[in-house]
Amino acid sequence: MTKYAVVGGLLLVLAWGWTSVFSWFDASALCRVHIDVELLEGDRASVKEAISVVRREDPVAYRDLCRWVDRIQEERECMAGDPQADPRFRGADPALRRARDAAGCYMRGSRVIVLRRARDGENPATLLRERAEAITRSAGYARAFWTGVSVSPSSLK
Amino acid sequence: MTRAPWWALAAVVVVAVLATRYLVWLDPGNRCVITIRPSLVGYDNRIVKLALESLRHGSPEDYRQVCVHVGTINPNPACGGFGGGCFWHGDGQKGRATIDVSTEHGLIWTTAIVVHETCHARQFHEGRPPGFDLEHECYNEDDRIMRALVQFE
Numbered sequence: 001m002t003k004y005a006v007v008g009g010l011l012l013v014l015a016w017g018w019t020s021v022f023s024w025f026d027a028s029a030l031c032r033v034h035i036d037v038e039l040l041e042g043d044r045a046s047v048k049e050a051i052s053v054v055r056r057e058d059p060v061a062y063r064d065l066c067r068w069v070d071r072i073q074e075e076r077e078c079m080a081g082d083p084q085a086d087p088r089f090r091g092a093d094p095a096l097r098r099a100r101d102a103a104g105c106y107m108r109g110s111r112v113i114v115l116r117r118a119r120d121g122e123n124p125a126t127l128l129r130e131r132a133e134a135i136t137r138s139a140g141y142a143r144a145f146w147t148g149v150s151v152s153p154s155s156l157k
Numbered sequence: 158m159t160r161a162p163w164w165a166l167a168a169v170v171v172v173a174v175l176a177t178r179y180l181v182w183l184d185p186g187n188r189c190v191i192t193i194r195p196s197l198v199g200y201d202n203r204i205v206k207l208a209l210e211s212l213r214h215g216s217p218e219d220y221r222q223v224c225v226h227v228g229t230i231n232p233n234p235a236c237g238g239f240g241g242g243c244f245w246h247g248d249g250q251k252g253r254a255t256i257d258v259s260t261e262h263g264l265i266w267t268t269a270i271v272v273h274e275t276c277h278a279r280q281f282h283e284g285r286p287p288g289f290d291l292e293h294e295c296y297n298e299d300d301r302i303m304r305a306l307v308q309f310e
Contacts (some may be wrong), residue, residue: 064282068159073208073263073264075263075265076263077265077268078265078307079262079265079269079303079307080303080304080307080309081300081303081304082269082296082299082300084298084300085293085296085297098310099309102309102310104309105265105307105309106308106309107211107215107265107268107308108214108305108306108307108308109211109212109215109216110207110210110211110214110264114265137310140219141308145214145215149180
């Protein structure tokens with residue numbers, strides 16, 4: 001019996017370690033958000049730091065994040081259109097550039113938030129703040145999509 | 158039956174279930190079954206499934222088009238390289254087609270490529286010949302889906 005308890009305990013520790021490394025895991029809030037980053041360029045720790053800011057400063061947004069988002073992906077940028085599309089169709093739309101510069105975005109129909117990867121020379125403190133705001137905003141979008149109730153996301157204090 | 162064959166049978170069942178889970182998109186509610194080829198790079202099958210899931214909820218009509226025109230998705234880098242997709246014209250594509258969708262640039266771009274290549278599959282099934290002019294229609298399709306689904310401000 002003791003042998004099984006030890007093996008079980010070890011498995012539990014392994015599972016907890018695995019979850020903690022690859023996800024945001026907050027047992028007290030029953031919250032797990034998987035974090036995908038590039039193998040070489042990605043920075044999972046800074047994503048966790050941004051979530052930590054949201055948890056500290058905006059409990060409502062944090063609850064939305066835990067409830068409606070199950071994955072955060074760090075990508076090169078958010079894309080809100082195809083630059084190869086016919087200009088007559090696309091028009092001179094500055095939205096593409098704004099999306100590329102945005103710290104993060106939400107894709108409707110998913111439970112995924114995309115965060116833009118840090119660029120060379122970008123101030124880490126500014127990026128952290130922008131990411132926290134993007135997570136707050138995107139969690140609100142996710143809640144609005146899945147509940148059908150559009151409420152403007154609360155802002156960070 | 159002794160205990161060993163039962164374990165072997167259980168192992169076969171587990172492997173079969175995991176393989177099906179990895180290699181097949183199964184949506185009985187919408188009568189949609191799509192095979193996803195094994196990926197050589199990372200977790201790309203998962204991104205394809207996330208893209209299909211996003212389309213299913215975010216744009217049901219685009220999802221229906223995928224289910225009608227596409228039978229197999231190849232998530233490995235193909236003629237479009239690591240960041241693009243391809244649709245090959247050929248007799249083998251007359252039924253539900255195979256499309257190449259690389260997943261290098263994440264969920265948004267993968268979803269856009271699925272819609273773009275589905276557009277080519279639809280063009281092919283409508284009997285339209287390959288040609289550069291038809292690209293515009295599909296670029297506009299992937300542009301449209303990104304505008305419809307991505308929220309950033």
